[in-house]
Amino acid sequence: GAGVSQSPSNKVTEKGKDVELRCDPISGHTALYWYRQSLGQGLEFLIYFQGNSAPDKSGLPSDRFSAERTGGSVSTLTIQRTQQEDSAVYLCASSLRGTGPYEQYFGPGTRLTVT
Amino acid sequence: GQQLNQSPQSMFIQEGEDVSMNCTSSSIFNTWLWYKQDPGEGPVLLIALYKAGELTSNGRLTAQFGITRKDSFLNISASIPSDVGIYFCAGIQGAQKLVFGQGTRLTINP
Numbered sequence: 001g002a003g004v005s006q007s008p009s010n011k012v013t014e015k016g017k018d019v020e021l022r023c024d025p026i027s028g029h030t031a032l033y034w035y036r037q038s039l040g041q042g043l044e045f046l047i048y049f050q051g052n053s054a055p056d057k058s059g060l061p062s063d064r065f066s067a068e069r070t071g072g073s074v075s076t077l078t079i080q081r082t083q084q085e086d087s088a089v090y091l092c093a094s095s096l097r098g099t100g101p102y103e104q105y106f107g108p109g110t111r112l113t114v115t
Numbered sequence: 116g117q118q119l120n121q122s123p124q125s126m127f128i129q130e131g132e133d134v135s136m137n138c139t140s141s142s143i144f145n146t147w148l149w150y151k152q153d154p155g156e157g158p159v160l161l162i163a164l165y166k167a168g169e170l171t172s173n174g175r176l177t178a179q180f181g182i183t184r185k186d187s188f189l190n191i192s193a194s195i196p197s198d199v200g201i202y203f204c205a206g207i208q209g210a211q212k213l214v215f216g217q218g219t220r221l222t223i224n225p
Contacts, residue, residue: 004157033212042118042203042215043158056212091157104213106157 002026004107006092012113013082021077021110025094032075033104034067037089046090049075050097082114121204121216128194129224136202136219137188144206147180147187148213152201161202162189191221199223 005024013019025032030051035043045059049069060066064082069075079086089111093104119138128134138147146165150158162173164180164187171178177190187206191198204216 035213035215040218042121042217043205043213045212045214048212059212093157103160103163106159108155108157 004092004094004105006090006107006110008110009108010111010113012115015084015114016081018078018080019082019112021079021090021112023075023077023092023094023107025073025075025092026105027073028096029094029105030072030097031095031104032069033093033095034075034077035091035093036061037091037109039088043091046077079112082112084114087112087114119204119206119214119216121219123219124217125220125222127222127224130194130196132194134191134194134198134221135188136204137186138204138206138216139186140206140214141185142206142208143184144208144214145184146207147178148205148207149176149178149187149189150203150205152203152218154200158203194221194223196223196225 007022032049034046036046037043047067048056064080067077089109091106091109093106095104119140121138148163149161151161152158162171162178167180167184168182169180175192180187201218201220203218205213
């Protein structure tokens with residue numbers, strides 16, 4: 001079946017502009033995660049959605065970052081007033097449930113470059 | 116944010132050699148995971164470890180969950196060209212958000 005998909009695959013934007021990154025999780029997966037990967041680094045947790053529960057936003061680096069998940073499926077990560085330090089690969093993952101040792105399946109990521 | 120300490124950062128080996136990498140943390144983790152990431156792709160899960168002391172194999176890969184729950188290692192035996200990539204350890208403490216190591220970049224000389 002289809003895996004996690006993300007769009008766009010690449011995004012170049014000017015400093016100060018807003019960007020929206022989209023994630024389509026695997027059908028039926030109730031848990032969805034956003035991570036950020038800076039060049040040569042491991043992944044950094046940003047936000048976690050589980051069903052209808054309030055999201056865990058503890059990893060968002062500033063109030064310029066926000067995310068929503070509509071209808072329990074597609075998620076959008078929004079970065080307002082982008083800064084050069086926001087340049088990174090943004091990865092989305094989904095899992096069957098958010099509790100228990102359920103494997104997280106990752107999408108290919110969106111490479112964001114802020115000029 | 117919190118990260119696991121993963122070493123080595125990079126490895127240059129000959130095809131056929133064995134590989135060993137490890138992760139340590141000052142915090143206890145309930146689950147340890149090892150991922151491989153190819154260029155332009157998201158990480159793919161290789162091995163998951165759920166119990167302290169657990170030793171698990173997946174083909175040529177073997178991983179262990181340290182008895183203190185603060186460390187893990189991954190071994191790859193008889194490396195082949197398709198093993199090239201970046202390997203990440205990751206830990207889960209409570210909820211399902213993963214904490215990642217910095218990665219080990221593996222390069223194989225034919």
